Each structure stands twice: as C-alpha cells, then as structure tokens.
Amino acid sequence: MKHKTLLLMLAGIGVLALMVLLIGPEQIESAIKMANPWYLVLAVIIQVVIYGLWTERWAVTTSSVNISVKRRHLFPMLMVGLAINNLTPSGRGGGEPVRAYILAKYSNSPTENAFATVMADRGLDTFPFIALVVFTIIAAVLYLNLPQWMVVALAICLVVLIAIFILALYMSLNREFGDRVIRWFLRILKRISEKTHRKFEQRAINAVEGFQNSMKVMVTDRKVLLYGIPLSFLIWGLEILRVYIVFAALNVQAPVGIIAAVFVISTLIGMIPLLPGGLGAVDGMMIVLYSYAGISPSVSAASTIVERLISFWMTSILGMAFLPYFGADAMEKLSKKL
Template structure:
C-alpha cells in the first residue's frame, strides 16, 4: 500500500471520526450495546454469500470464452479485487485490472481475454445500478428536500456511467468505432512514448482486437441475458437486504425502499475518485439520510458503522490477507493503477 493510499485512508477515517463525534460517540456506543448479534450474523452471512454470487457471475462470463477456472480459484481473486478497489482512490475501478492480471498470470490465459471478462462483469453490475439509480433519484426527489446542485450532480453521475457503458459496448460491436478508439490510443502512445513505439503500437492493436472479439462473444451469448444479468439484480437485492438486517439488529424497522435509495446514493458518492472506497463521504451520506428518514442519529450512525465494517472492511481485510499469496509483485502493480502497465510488467516477468 503506497503512501498516497495510506494518507487518503487516514483522512477518510478522520472524517468518519468527526461525524461520529458530532452525532455523539457515547450515544453511538450505547446503541451498539443493544444490537442483536443474531441479525448482525445474518448480515455477515449474506455478505459472504454475495462474494460467492460475484464469483459465480464472473465464472459464467469466463466460461463463455472458454476460460475454465473453478470458483475456489476465482473467489480469492474477487476478494483481492474488492480490497484493491477499497484502498485505492480510483473511483472503485483499480481492482479490475489487478483481478484480470491475476487470472491471466495464475491460469495462463491472454490478458486481453481476462480483462474483457472483467469489464463485462463490471458492466453487468452497472445495469441494475443504473436502473436503481434512476428510480432512486425520482424517489428521493419526492421523499427528501434536495438542493438543486445535489440533484444535478446525481443526474450527471448516472448519465456519465450510462455513456461509458454504451461506449464500451459500442466499441465491442462496431469495428469502425473500435478502430477509432485504437487510433486515439495509438496517438497518445506516439505522443508520450518515443522509444520502441512500433512494438508497443502492435501490442495495443492485438490487445484491442482480442478485447473486441472476447466482448462480442460475451455480449452475443444468451447465457448473459438468462443467467448473468438476472444474477446482477439478485446481488443488488442481497446488498440492500444486508443493510435491512443491520437495522433490525438495532430494533429499527426501515423500509427496504428507503434503504435502497440511500444505498444507491451512497454508492454514487463512493465513486468519488478522491476517497478510497468512498470512506467518509459514503458514511456521512448514509448517516444524514437515514436520520432524515426518521431514524435517530445514534441508531443511524451505529448501523452505518456496522454496515461499513461488513461491506467495506471485511472485504478489505480478507483481500489484503490473501494478497501476499500471489506474491509481492502484485503489490507493486496495485500502485501502478493501470491495466496497460500491469500487462507490460506481466510480460516482462515472463
């Protein structure tokens, strides 16, 4: 973990500590003391099952392109990817190149194929998120008294996500547009890399062609529509139900609709690239809006602390514990933060 990431984690934890102080740490501790452990245990079990569902969806996509790797091998990679997403201020995208790199290195598959399945996996996660985000913006506009700037910010964020998703899909099915993207990337290469540019350009051509071919296979396969996409909606349902059980642990009966709205809003805040995993921003938004929904501030803060321990810190700790198994070189590649650099370094190792 580099110094920059440690700094951001420290700042985010300080922000969370200040929020808890404003709510009243003694009140939060009192609320934690009355929590029913059986409901918290259910929430933890649901989160563990969600890890399995993440892995199952990725396995389905891998099988479509003849990457035959079992869940036992994929699950640790998923956890490492989640941990990297949480500890890097990268807009929750730093773990995907690392996950693709691990699968490529450990199982000897081409990087462009493993990266394409990871991108497809992330895109499938985006579909239900966009649907729920649109419903959330509509619902919360009616439920809460939003400032206009916040409403505009949420709408812009959702539109940006949709545009990126459309561009990735369009690039995969339209050769001409893919060629334009290829040319744009080559232009950047020629601008910043003067040495051995011909070799690097040929490598980029090969990666983009392999990525397009793999994405075409994934998108056109009916199993994506029948299995992987519905599984994405199931995953989001489990995410919301987990929060519901956390509130039940504190004796607070909160509408799953309200939980879903706040959860999606907090997820949008978690995409802010300045904060690892949205620490501070996510916690603060959850506390503020749960309180606005009629839950006492102490219960809102206590439930948020438990929820983030389960959803954020559990994945982070598990992933970081597993990470040394893949070697110290992976730690170096995390700090690179670029799929191109990861691939280049993996080839150098070979």
C-alpha cells in the same frame, strides 16, 4: 502501501471520526450496544453469500470465452480485486486490472481475454444499477426531501452512466470505432513520449482486437445475459437486504426504499476517485441521508459504522489475506496500484 494512499485513508477515517464526535460517541456506542447480535451474524452471512454470487457471475463470463478455472480459485482472485478497489483512490476500478492479471497468469490465458471477462462481469452490474438510480430519483423527490440541485445531479449521473455504458459497449463490439478510439489515445501518447508510443502501439492494437473478440463472444452468449443479469439483480437486492438487517439489529425498521436510495447515492459517491473506497465520504453521506429521511443521527451513524465494517473492512481484510496465495508477482502488481 505508498504514503499517499495511507494519508488518504487516514483523511477518510478522520472525516468519519469528526462526524462521530459531532453526533456524540456515547449515543452511537449506546445504539451499537443495543444491537441484536443474531441479526448482525445474519448480515455477515448475507455478505458471504454475495461473495459467492459474485464468484458465480464471474464464472459465467470466464466459461463463455473458454477460460478454464475453478470457482474455488476465482473466489480469492475476486476478493483481492475487491480489496484493491477499496484501498485505492481509483473510483472503484483499481482492482479490475489486477483481477485480470491474476486470472490470465493462473489460467494461462491471454490478458485481453481475462480483462474482457472482468469488464463484462462489471458491466452486468449496470442493469440493476440504472434501475436503482431511476428508483432513487423518484424516492429522493418523494421521501428524502433532498435539495433540488442534488436531484438534478442524480438525473445527470443517470444520463452520463447510460451514455458511458452505451459508448463502452459500442467500442467493445465495433472494431472500426474501437480502433479509432485507441489510435486517438496513441496519438496523444506519441505527443507525450515517442519512445513509449513505439513500445506500446502494436501491443495496444492487438490487445484491443483480442478484447473485442472476447466481448463479442460474451455478448452473443445467451447464458451470460439470461443468467448474469438476474444474478446481478439478486446481488444488489441482497446488498440492500444486508443494510436493512443491520437497521433491524438496531431495532429500527428503515423503509427499504430509503435504504435503496441511500445505497445508490453512496455508491455514486464512492466512484469519485478522491479517497480509497470513498472512505469517509461514503460513510458521511450515508449518515447525512439517513438523517434527512428521519432516522436519528446516532442510529444513522451506528448503522453506517456496522454496515461498513461488514461490506468494506471485512472485504478488504479478506482480500489482503488472500494476496500471498498468488505469489510475489501479484503483490508487486498491487504495490504499483497503492
């Protein structure tokens, strides 16, 4: 792990530690000690089920372009990608190229096809996320009593998210538009480095063509849409349920609407490429927003710490544990990301 990434992680942990000190470590510790262990076990089981559903959804996109790989092999690839997303300050996107690289190498498939399956898999998340952002804006107005600027910021995020999704989809399906975009980037690259431009020009054009062909196959595959979109809604529903169970373990019946709103806002914060996995920023925002909604700061902090131990740290540890399974090449690829 490079020094920069390590320092950013320590900075994130420092932010969280500061909030814990401000709230009171004794109060937070007391809230955690009162937690029902069986509920916490249930929250962990829900997280494991989510891993399985993520794997199943990715399997839908890989089978659509005839990439033959078993789910028991997709699962560790997925976990490595999730861990890299958590541990790199890349807006939760650093793990996708590594996932595609490992899938292409393991299945002997073209890299552009493998990358298309990863992008399609992530793209399926857009549908439930947009629905939840709309819900969050309503909940923020009615329940969270957020400042007006924050509600406006959420509305802007929604518009930008939809615009980016439509643009990316159009670029993936329209070859002429995709070519224009990639050539625009290549012209910028040429101004920076003539040598690098010559090296990557034809490779980039061919890669975009292969990527577009794969995306067209998946978008026209009814199984991807009819199976993948409901799976995405189920996954997001289970993520919110996991948080609800953590609150229930602390003997707090937090409204599902509040949990969903905070979950969406914290996810948006986590996409900002400042700290690895939004470490510190996400945790702090969750604590503040739960407190805004009327939940005591000590319980807000306790639930956030426990929830992040399950969703962030458990995922990161499992992903890193699977990394040696794919050999030295994958570990070298990771070292370039960190």
